[in-house]
Amino acid sequence: MKARSASRNLLFMVPAIRLSGVTKRFLTPSGGVYTALRDLDMAVEQGEFCSVVGPTGCGKSTTLALISGLERPSQGEVLVSGKPVTGVMDGIGYVFQTDAVFPWKTVLDNVAAGPRYHGISNREAHERARDWIARVGLAGFEDRFPYQLSGGMRKRVALAQSLINGPRILLMDEPFSALDVQTRNLMENELLALWSASPTTVVFVTHDLEEAISLSDRVFVITAGPGTVKSDYKVDLPRPRNVAEIRFQAGFTAIYQEIWNDLRDEVLVSYERQKRSGAA
Amino acid sequence: MTAPVSAAQEAAKVLNLGARRSRARRRHRLNILVLRVLVAVVGLGSWELGTRTGFIDPFFFGQPSGIAHQLWVWVTDETSLGPLWLQVLVTFEETVGGFAVGSILGVIFGILLGGNKLLAEVFSIYIKAANAIPRVVLGALFAISLGLDIRAKIATASVLVFFVVFFNAFQGVREVDRNLIANARILGADDRRLTTEVIIPSALSWILASLHISFGLALVGAVVGELFGATAGVGELIYYSEANFNTNGVFAGMVLLAAMALLAEALITSLENRLVRWRPPALGSEIQI
Numbered sequence A: 001m002k003a004r005s006a007s008r009n010l011l012f013m014v015p016a017i018r019l020s021g022v023t024k025r026f027l028t029p030s031g032g033v034y035t036a037l038r039d040l041d042m043a044v045e046q047g048e049f050c051s052v053v054g055p056t057g058c059g060k061s062t063t064l065a066l067i068s069g070l071e072r073p074s075q076g077e078v079l080v081s082g083k084p085v086t087g088v089m090d091g092i093g094y095v096f097q098t099d100a101v102f103p104w105k106t107v108l109d110n111v112a113a114g115p116r117y118h119g120i121s122n123r124e125a126h127e128r129a130r131d132w133i134a135r136v137g138l139a140g141f142e143d144r145f146p147y148q149l150s151g152g153m154r155k156r157v158a159l160a161q162s163l164i165n166g167p168r169i170l171l172m173d174e175p176f177s178a179l180d181v182q183t184r185n186l187m188e189n190e191l192l193a194l195w196s197a198s199p200t201t202v203v204f205v206t207h208d209l210e211e212a213i214s215l216s217d218r219v220f221v222i223t224a225g226p227g228t229v230k231s232d233y234k235v236d237l238p239r240p241r242n243v244a245e246i247r248f249q250a251g252f253t254a255i256y257q258e259i260w261n262d263l264r265d266e267v268l269v270s271y272e273r274q275k276r277s278g279a280a
Numbered sequence B: 001m002t003a004p005v006s007a008a009q010e011a012a013k014v015l016n017l018g019a020r021r022s023r024a025r026r027r028h029r030l031n032i033l034v035l036r037v038l039v040a041v042v043g044l045g046s047w048e049l050g051t052r053t054g055f056i057d058p059f060f061f062g063q064p065s066g067i068a069h070q071l072w073v074w075v076t077d078e079t080s081l082g083p084l085w086l087q088v089l090v091t092f093e094e095t096v097g098g099f100a101v102g103s104i105l106g107v108i109f110g111i112l113l114g115g116n117k118l119l120a121e122v123f124s125i126y127i128k129a130a131n132a133i134p135r136v137v138l139g140a141l142f143a144i145s146l147g148l149d150i151r152a153k154i155a156t157a158s159v160l161v162f163f164v165v166f167f168n169a170f171q172g173v174r175e176v177d178r179n180l181i182a183n184a185r186i187l188g189a190d191d192r193r194l195t196t197e198v199i200i201p202s203a204l205s206w207i208l209a210s211l212h213i214s215f216g217l218a219l220v221g222a223v224v225g226e227l228f229g230a231t232a233g234v235g236e237l238i239y240y241s242e243a244n245f246n247t248n249g250v251f252a253g254m255v256l257l258a259a260m261a262l263l264a265e266a267l268i269t270s271l272e273n274r275l276v277r278w279r280p281p282a283l284g285s286e287i288q289i
Ligand SMILES: Nc1ncnc2c1ncn2[C@@H]1O[C@H](COP(=O)(O)OP(=O)(O)O)[C@@H](O)[C@H]1O
Pocket: A026, A027, A028, A034, A035, A036, A054, A055, A056, A057, A058, A059, A060, A061, A062, A063, A225
């Protein structure tokens, strides 16, 4: 780590997110104990865009749930801006892996939900919601219900719903994995634009290494379950980036190779396990 | 993503398609209506024919023309208990009263117990026990404790309604998508908001579904309540006819009850459609029974 001398920078030394020695166990329906994460250490700097990659079931979603305060660690400590997480806190946005927009609310009411929960008047909440709906490219769809939207549009609603609260930390769980490549690249670029215009820290979970590298400053590789950080890589590709073209840039292949070497072993372990438990 | 260029064409195509579809639907509805009338004509016709030719004894089994005549007399003159509209009104009041009390209590308790594990565990055994007894007999108890007026009938009807609505509301709360709760909490919802904005809307489909059955049950409760002692009402009219061996009167009373149930069903369906506009139209929603 680079040495920072000025005291002003002390503030920056406090990571936006720090997980230290985090273990998370779940009770399985059969009464056993399943260790999803073991001894996980991870620190994310303020304003950083970082990705978390790893094989399916390695605990990526669990990691986000711990940061959000929806889940508590069985052991270890989760700190956000230096303070221990004791429950759901303000200032955190979360785009869930599965659809979580409210099916009984229109697009407008879905996006306005956050401000309204914070006691902002209906009129102002709607005004702000309209602005965000336009920013994610859904102007004209304010009165639709979620079932009347495509999967990509629902993701946009979810994104606007999270961003309208102006989160300091944005957690995203495979938000674009169900989209076609074109829509996905479009939304990735929009996400980068929105992120660079705000001081938000992003933790982006994906199983797609190319997506992780294209978007991030840093990529964490998680081991096959029980998950722990195997390694993390800085991605020094220049910004602003165009995710549709970045993979042709010098340096992309090199870092892809390097991370993939690491990730491949974990994917294989996980795959072998699934095959065995599937055969059993 | 939308391509604005083709939006107008797209809209025109959709409109065209919509017009064609609604024409087809209208034709379909007319066909159904014709078939329904046909079923009624064949059913009632063979019944009537059976009684005229002596295969069926109208004294025990009634006769469609006799039932129609009985209804005509009730409507134009009056029933043995007084004017017909009064009997219908009395039973309707009892039914709606029982329906309202039962479903409101059912929703409140269902949501309360569905959202509170301790309460659910403590009360579940009592509720199961209460659900297992044949509850119509409570009508006798209410007739003693509440007297012969409307309260006893409302009580009987509401007991029948309560359990159905309660179990549905309870289940509805249990089935709330965990993701939606998590999302609402992340967005800043407190417990009250969580209840009003996530749990209740989510349980609403279940609750509304139970209301269809409940109105029928409320009607049963009101009629049974009248059995245990009443001076007016369609149920009382049926018992009076029965006591006088007036089979057609019994059937005529049943026709009135059926008409009330159908009317209520239509009202509940329109309420449901209003309240759950957000639900995608179900496949085969047209063959609802
Ligand atoms: N609430 C839970 N109860 C029991 N097991 C869970 C629960 N949540 C997650 N798990 C288990 O923990 C492991 C990690 O899950 P998850 O974090 O969703 O993985 P990922 O997002 O990396 O695919 C999985 O094996 C999953 O089955």
